Amino acid sequence: MPELPEVESVRLGLEKHLIGGQILSFHQLHPRALSDLSLTPLHHLENFTISAVKRRGKYLWFEFAQPESPLDITLLCHLGMSGQFRIISLPEMSSRKDSEAKDLQFFGDLNVKHPRAVARVSNKGTRSLLIFNDQRTFGWLRVDQLVDGYPQSMSHIAPDLFDPDFNEAEFIKKVRASKSEAKRVLLDQHRISGIGNIYADESLWRAKIHPMKPASQLSSNQWRTLLQAAREVLEKAISAGGTSFDSLYVNVNGESGYFENSLQVYGRENTECARCARLITRIKFTNRSSHLCPHCQRYQQA
Ligand SMILES: [Zn+2]
Numbered sequence: 001m002p003e004l005p006e007v008e009s010v011r012l013g014l015e016k017h018l019i020g021g022q023i024l025s026f027h028q029l030h031p032r033a034l035s036d037l038s039l040t041p042l043h044h045l046e047n048f049t050i051s052a053v054k055r056r057g058k059y060l061w062f063e064f065a066q067p068e069s070p071l072d073i074t075l076l077c078h079l080g081m082s083g084q085f086r087i088i089s090l091p092e093m094s095s096r097k098d099s100e101a102k103d104l105q106f107f108g109d110l111n112v113k114h115p116r117a118v119a120r121v122s123n124k125g126t127r128s129l130l131i132f133n134d135q136r137t138f139g140w141l142r143v144d145q146l147v148d149g150y151p152q153s154m155s156h157i158a159p160d161l162f163d164p165d166f167n168e169a170e171f172i173k174k175v176r177a178s179k180s181e182a183k184r185v186l187l188d189q190h191r192i193s194g195i196g197n198i199y200a201d202e203s204l205w206r207a208k209i210h211p212m213k214p215a216s217q218l219s220s221n222q223w224r225t226l227l228q229a230a231r232e233v234l235e236k237a238i239s240a241g242g243t244s245f246d247s248l249y250v251n252v253n254g255e256s257g258y259f260e261n262s263l264q265v266y267g268r269e270n271t272e273c274a275r276c277a278r279l280i281t282r283i284k285f286t287n288r289s290s291h292l293c294p295h296c297q298r299y300q301q302a
Pocket residue numbers: 273274275276277278293294295296297
């Protein structure tokens with residue numbers, strides 16, 4: 001499932017190729033591609049010019065230059081389990097006549113697997129297809145309204161670790177007063193966003209903290225260490241283009257990330273811990289697998 005580094009890698013690709021681009025047409029190809037909460041169908045975005053692609057946690061959204069619109073319209077996206085954005089250049093056209101039909105024929109000939117929506121975008125004299133693919137159909141697109149710089153329907157999502165709005169002192173104070181465990185806190189998108197199962201396990205290993213340790217029993221210093229570990233893991237993963245552990249994640253050019261080569265515990269049960277050479281184990285927690293080094297991450301600290 002894409003987490004912050006994968007979504008950020010996708011965002012960087014979208015930003016690089018699409019800023020300044022005008023949406024020529026936008027076609028929904030599957031009923032689940034559009035969220036029930038969408039303010040309008042996707043074709044409402046035709047003729048909009050993309051001015052920014054932003055991200056908070058695992059959500060990303062497109063902003064538009066739209067001087068005459070009464071609402072500040074945005075397109076909010078969640079990749080779910082397997083959502084992908086791909087950008088593919090369209091062949092040059094001798095005339096604009098029939099270009100939509102020809103472009104859609106070109107798209108059909110690509111035989112893309114699991115396409116859910118496709119937009120034609122014109123940018124600086126070139127044209128491309130923006131394709132949203134999603135094998136498992138948990139991802140979605142939603143036309144939404146920007147309120148104070150954020151899509152209205154994601155106002156319940158907490159800032160992520162790179163967000164200027166993330167208040168570390170306030171966060172630590174709240175989680176130390178909670179009844180939650182360390183890993184559950186990291187996964188709670190209402191407290192801190194962007195971290196899923198892979199990067200929670202990696203961060204806890206790096207900070208030498210047991211995933212089931214009660215948040216209230218960790219000192220403020222241990223929490224600062226854990227957040228710093230998470231920041232470092234996420235930064236390294238972004239540099240590596242994300243983790244393509246289940247091979248469903250690719251960037252806008254269809255390339256996999258290579259952070260799975262740097263994973264220390266996730267998916268590595270029965271291999272040696274890089275720190276102490278004891279075997280990594282896997283336990284069930286919060287209905288998921290947690291991977292840890294039972295020696296480095298002792299529940300009771302010595
Ligand atoms: Zn170890």
